[in-house]
Amino acid sequence: MEHAPEDDDLERIAPMLSRIPRTDPFVVPEGFHDRFAQEVQGRLPRTARTPVWRPWLLRTAMALPVAALLVTGWWMLRPNPTEPQKAPGLDAASADLAEVVWEEDLLQGLTDEELAALSPVPEAPALSVEELADYYELTGTDLTDLIESL
Amino acid sequence: MAEFSDRELLDLFRQEGSRHYAFNLLVRQYQGRLYAFVRRMVTDPDESKDVLQNVFLKAWNGLDRFREDAQLYSWLYRIAHNECITHLKRLRRGLFVSQDHVIERLSTTLDKSEHFTGDAIQAALQRAVMTLPDKQRAVFTMKYFQELKYEEISAITGTSVGALKSSYHIAVRKIEDQLTRDRTK
Numbered sequence: 170m171e172h173a174p175e176d177d178d179l180e181r182i183a184p185m186l187s188r189i190p191r192t193d194p195f196v197v198p199e200g201f202h203d204r205f206a207q208e209v210q211g212r213l214p215r216t217a218r219t220p221v222w223r224p225w226l227l228r229t230a231m232a233l234p235v236a237a238l239l240v241t242g243w244w245m246l247r248p249n250p251t252e253p254q255k256a257p258g259l260d261a262a263s264a265d266l267a268e269v270v271w272e273e274d275l276l277q278g279l280t281d282e283e284l285a286a287l288s289p290v291p292e293a294p295a296l297s298v299e300e301l302a303d304y305y306e307l308t309g310t311d312l313t314d315l316i317e318s319l
Numbered sequence: 320m321a322e323f324s325d326r327e328l329l330d331l332f333r334q335e336g337s338r339h340y341a342f343n344l345l346v347r348q349y350q351g352r353l354y355a356f357v358r359r360m361v362t363d364p365d366e367s368k369d370v371l372q373n374v375f376l377k378a379w380n381g382l383d384r385f386r387e388d389a390q391l392y393s394w395l396y397r398i399a400h401n402e403c404i405t406h407l408k409r410l411r412r413g414l415f416v417s418q419d420h421v422i423e424r425l426s427t428t429l430d431k432s433e434h435f436t437g438d439a440i441q442a443a444l445q446r447a448v449m450t451l452p453d454k455q456r457a458v459f460t461m462k463y464f465q466e467l468k469y470e471e472i473s474a475i476t477g478t479s480v481g482a483l484k485s486s487y488h489i490a491v492r493k494i495e496d497q498l499t500r501d502r503t504k
Binding site for chain 1: 354368371372379433434438440441444445463464492494495498499502
């Protein structure tokens, strides 16, 4: 057998090893190489090769329920069209603030009397039945006329 | 048997109708060289056959992903190399024994004439090779017996050429020492 270039070095560093013939001393069982390829074929799966698109389809099938859940969640949480719509872009705090600003603009330039006139009239305290009777007697109001005017 | 190029084998393999036929050609083309390597590593003929079958089954499963920037032979050799290392590790773990016991077990093949036809010095060499650590033994086997180039071994093992040269020279010295010791016994 033809030796590699490194073998010159081998003879120097390993003289015993370099003198041993490199023939293969292992016996190959008779007919091994004739039978082996058939034996390997016998262990191969016979099913058709998985098409390239199949793993892709599998991933899509797994993603579909997740997508369905997301869509359902969005559908359930979306704003109800039957509920009264808020002014677009205004939340509750912004709407209150706009109202205050709007009122300030309206009241600008009014006199104190005009402002006092706009102020709500304080409600009169409710009278008891006896007080009311005394009041009508004092003012001479005829109760029959009063009831008819209602 | 006519040799097929990697391209021819792969083209045939990629056609659905000739997939098994192409793989059969591939096995026939490479089984001899790979068996020689596996047998040197594992020594027992039955275990060597099992390991080699696993090599080709893994090749079958991975051939679709084989990148053609590498040689088919180097790729198959790499699978064989990894399977041998895994087998030897499993052997050691399964037996719960030391390296010496594994060597003893592997050496029994050398004592049977139906498995080994070498003379005493060849048996001594094989025993000396068995004393090497698994990966060093693989490097020595590929370089010394199979006469692969360092670049090819580098592609198979994923080790740099420099590291392979060092590993090989250490292995050679160890084997020479072992042979010298055997001779003086």
